[in-house]
Amino acid sequence: MKPLDLDAVRAFVLVAELRSFTRAADALDTTQSAVSLKLKRLESHLGRQLLERTPRVVRLAPDGHAFLGPARDLLGAHERALGTLSGGARRLSLGLSEHVADAQLARQLALLRAHDPGLVIALHLGLSAQLLTQFDERRLDAVIVRQEADEAPRGDARTLFEEPLVWLAAPECPWSPGTPLPLALLAGPCAVRAAAIAALDVADIAWNEVFMGGGVAAVGAALEAGLAVSALARRVAPRTLVDVGAKFGLPPLPVSRVSLFSRVRDPRSAATLQLLASSLGAG
Secondary structure (H helix, E strand, O other): OOOOOHHHHHHHHHHHHHOOHHHHHHHHOOOHHHHHHHHHHHHHHHOOOOEEEOOOOEEEOHHHHHHHHHHHHHHHHHHHHHHOOOOOOEEEEEEEEOOOOOOOHHHHHHHHHHHOOOEEEEEEEEOHHHHHHHHHOOOOOEEEEEEOOOOOOOOOOEEEEEEEOEEEEOOOOOOOOOOOEEEEEEOOOOHHHHHHHHHHHHOOOOEEEEEEEOOHHHHHHHHHOOOOEEEEOHHHOOOOOEEOHHHHOOOOOOEEEEEEEEOOOOHHHHHHHHHHHHHOOOO
């Protein structure tokens, strides 16, 4: 059998990990049709069906499950071989907003490590405004942040996707309209905090902050404990929480932009950064 095409194997692994031809194409900086063609050629080369394609879902076929592990090993060996000639470890200092990092972060980091084992990633979680300041001060190479609709877009931003904020709480969270709404929010300055409070004030709904978290994980824990309600993106919150906006008659919340700012120029590091950007929300 002829040697495998590494580009096709990489496309297969990305489609399998990201569960999307579109996201895989973004990560590879190519088109969806090009990724599809690579996969068809790989399947033809192996004489096996690796993926089950439907209009909405991409799933691994049984042979795809069997091939995925060895495919990752092959790509890892290739990257390690290249790393021996690279003249030292590369480093990427990356800022990721608390309101962007989701529950799939561990899987995403494993994906980055498998994709580029020679890259040392220094990951900083924080508030979007603070991370942007550090980026502008050149303390971070790249940041992925959340920007609210009323924030003026910057020319050096690349919008990755948009998503709404929703009012989330535990299913059993008690609240009676006419009493102050118990809130759990991140400490300021936080644009999501400001958007939630502004929406309640405009709707003339009284509120009382009963919990202040140093991160989204802490706020999520307070919500799961039934202490309060909060405004979060559905994607970043614990799955046990429910949208209580309609039930409690709460005002709509704005749609936010998730944006990438980067000054990374090394092609391999830039490709790994793009892989993370493409994987956000894929799980």
